Amino acid sequence: MPDTGSGGGLGLPAPPPASASGAASASASASAEYYASVERPYSVSLGKVSATADERLDLRALPKSPPLDDDYPAAFATLDLDELAADVDAVLTTSQDWWPADFGHYGPLVLRMVWHCAGTYRVADGRGGAAAGLQRFAPVDSWPDNRNLDKARRLLWPVKRKYGRRVSWADLMVFAGNRALETMGFRTFGYAGGRVDVLEPDDVYWGPEQAWLADERHRGVRELDEPLAAEQLGLIYVNPEGPNTVPDQYASARDIRATFRRMGMNDEETVALIAGGHTFGKTHGVADPQRHLGPEPAAARLEDQGLGWRNTHRTGAGPDTITSGLDGTWTPTPTSWDNTYLEALFGYEWDVALSPAGLWQWVPRGGAGAGTVPDAHDPAKRHAPTFLTTDLALRYDPGYAPIARRFLEHPDQLADAFARAWFKLTHLDLGPRERYLGPLVPAETLPWQDPVPASPARARLDLGALKSRILGSGLSRTQLIAAAWASASTYRNSDGRGGSNGGRLRFEPQRSWAVNDPASLAQVLDVLTGLPGISVADAIVLGGCAALEQAAGIPVPFTPGRGDATEEDTDPEWFAPLEPIADGFRNYRGPRARRPSEHLLVDRASLLTLTAAEMTVLVGGLRVLGVVHDGSTGVLTATPGVLTNDFFVNLLGTAWAARTPETFEGGGWTASRVDLVFGADARLRAIAEYYAADDGAGPFVRDFVRAWDKVMNLGVLNLGR
Known part of the structure; x- marks a missing residue:
């Protein structure tokens, strides 16, 4: 959405930009001299913007900060949305001298702010969107398309300050967008809270370019x-x-x-x-932004306090x-x-x-x-x-x-379509509907919410009998483990989509994805569909756990409670983006993959919320269990189907030679780039050496089972209740 408004506030206004005061000519001149005399180079790398080293603070040496509030739903439940609406409305309709409102109303500006926050969402990996409020952080806060949206957020600060932890920034921004529409005469579809405040952004790949508005992302x-x-x-x-x-x-x-x-x-x-x-x-x-606008927020001066794009054109605000x-x-x-x-x-x-x-x-x-x-x-x-x-x-x-x-x-059709599209835009990445908070949540369940019926109340499951029936079906351990992984590993923490809940592995498009070995998967689904007393979604996971228990020689936890989605609620086009273009856990690289396979592995591990150690142990275990796309690459063991630390022992003990950019040979084995990175990257090699040691087999099996259990349960709310 192009820029649609300028400036307002409630309570104490934000500190005005130096060039936005009434007598702006002197400050504008000083600002022009300053920007003419000081170079502020920046670079863009994986979406990170850096100013000159002496001014851009780098916090990467510090551990990542978890959310400060560990019970946001309880805090949000104390929020009076009517009171919040009144305070937001006051901001929208009270023009501030430091940033005058167009047409006397900040509704268009706030609408643009929310649209540009939510509009970063992308279906391919579920990243972006409104839920994390990424627009508050670099690089998104400094994108040219987000010019002056720092002013919109600053105008809302008095409201955020008043309500504190009862409303997150992301929830407040989306709520303010709805109020902007309501105060301008539009009836919205609904609103849900549930977006927890974050203190720093996730690393997101925004493109290969090294300069704003560059374009190196197109082919054909x-x-x-x-x-x-x-x-x-x-x-x-x-x-x-x-x-x-x-x-x-x-x-x-x-x-x-x-x-x-x-x-x-x-x-x-x-x-x-x-x-x-x-x-x-x-x-x-009204004038050339390249000539009159200063650095973006990520490169602004300390005294600008997070406000960027200082405007040297006349007053710098309002009509200028x-x-x-x-x-x-x-x-x-x-x-x-x-x-x-x-x-x-x-x-x-x-x-x-x-x-x-x-x-x-x-x-x-x-x-x-x-x-x-x-x-x-x-x-x-x-x-x-x-x-x-x-x-x-x-x-x-x-x-x-x-x-x-x-x-x-038919203006009524536009009103209905816009209300629904706006709700979708601002809630698409919030996750399952069960995460929605507040009294304004629409009663209607929408197709893009990936509905899954609750697991029906059942008598206590006889897990022993079910395991015996599955293991006696003639299916191999590898088949059962591969099916469970195929189901659960679709989960994306970015937007809460995918995962084992719903058992959508049995429907198109997932059952036909090449990475899932459709012929073998069909055999597994024939056995697991219709088992008594258990949902198919649970049966898929239980089958993998039972096979893993045999392969590991130790108990593998299983918690029932997954529901079965319907085929009617599984639109193939909507679920197609969940197909991995590459899955390093299964040594799969599809024809659409562009970036190096090992980079795509880390990207997928991030969506699964895995640590480096969890990623490493899962790759090593899935390899020896034979869960690889072509059945052989990376299976560095003489006993496939048994959970051993052989992958790491043989990887680190072999001299490798490249055969293609993606494949390597040595010691009679064939391996991939993903396999070799665990010996080449110093940090991953340190983990691999821990598991490859003579006393590493026991910890390896234990840690694999723990990581497996984590992935099987990702995204399943209220599991076991």
Whole structure:
């Protein structure tokens, strides 16, 4: 969403930026001199932004900080949402001198803040989104697409300060977005809390580029590399001018569709979000941002206290605000919900034009629409509407246009579609519905929430009899363990999707994924489906645990309580992104994999919440158990199917030679890049040596079983109750 508003606050206002005071010319001049004389280089590496070494504090030497509040649901339960709404509404409608509100209302600014926070979500790995409030931290807080959203968060600080641990920043931001819509006349679909405050961001791969707005992520005809969703580094979605600033509405539609689909939205949801969001606010580009804006928050001066993009243009705020460099207002009623966005989109013919900052945008042909749009700060001024290339895409793309015209003719359908799409956008990464908190949670269960019926109440299970029946079925240990791993290892801590609950392994698309060895999996499912007194989801895990118990020679814990999802609630297209492009735990690398296999292993381990030691022991154990995609690579043991430390002993005791970029040979064994990294990386080698020692076999088996049990239970709430 392009920039749609500027500044407000409740209680004590935030410290104003130096250039946003009333007498700004002197400070603007001083600021210009300062930025002209001091170079502030930064680099982007795996999405991390760094200023000069003497000014950018590096906390990586310290242990990661866990959430400070270990019982957030209890704290949230004491929150009076009506009182919170009144306080947020006061912020939205009380303009602050240090950052004056466009049209006297901060609703559009806060709406953009929440949209840009939630819009980082991507279906490929579940990362991004509103739940962690990543927009508070680098690099997301410093993306060019997020210019001046630091002001929106600062305006909400008095509210956050008042309520403290009763509402997390992420919950407050989403709530404020809903209140922004409500105060502008729109009825929202609902709201759920449950996003716990984090104190530092997770490491997220945002792209290979080393500079803002660079684009090295496309192959072929603008095919995005996975798991990326945004079209350029530093954008939430797409370039509003058009692909690489070319004002082509058809090419823009192609980028919009690719990006929004990778963020979980279909065509109707996409049109609803753009049309609904651009009903409000304006863009800001009265002057060139490259000339007048200072460093982003991650590179700002200490005395700026986290506020970036110091503006040296005149007063630096209000009518002089600079954000994207685009400049204009969409509708005659920019703080009211109505259908005027679509009326303007289809009511005028449009010509491309340049904003005052020199960026491509669109204006009505022949001077039409003059005087129909209000000025954001001067009631005596009126303007013509201004649209973006991304807006024109909704009118001309053959897929989007019929939807947009239907919404034009049926405003009630737009209102319903936008309400549902906004709820989805802001709740998509919150996790299972059971995690939703508060009295405003909608009663309706939605398909994208991956519903799983509760495990039915059953008499006490005869686990011994069930294990005997499974183990006597003729299935191998490897088959049973592989099926359990295939089910549970789909879990993603990023958005709570996947995992063993639901037993969706028996449905498409999972049962046909190449990584799951569909022929072997079908044999397992034939045996485990319909066992008496137990859900199929539980039976899949129980079968793996029973086989592992035989292979390990020690008890393996199992806790029942998983429910069985229905095939009707398992849309193949929606679940397709859970398919791993690579799974180093099973020595699988699919045709879509681009990054090195060992990097993708760490990425998957991170989604499974595994430590380096847990990742290491699981790889070593799955190898000797024969759970590998091709049946042989990395199985460094003479006794496959028995849980031993042979993988580490033979890995570290063999001289290896490369045969291909992905495969290595030595001592009669074949291994992969993932296998060899446990001997090549010093940190992983230290763990491998611990397990490869003569007294390492016992700890290895014990630790493998513990890590296995952790993965089997990931994402299953109230297990065993």
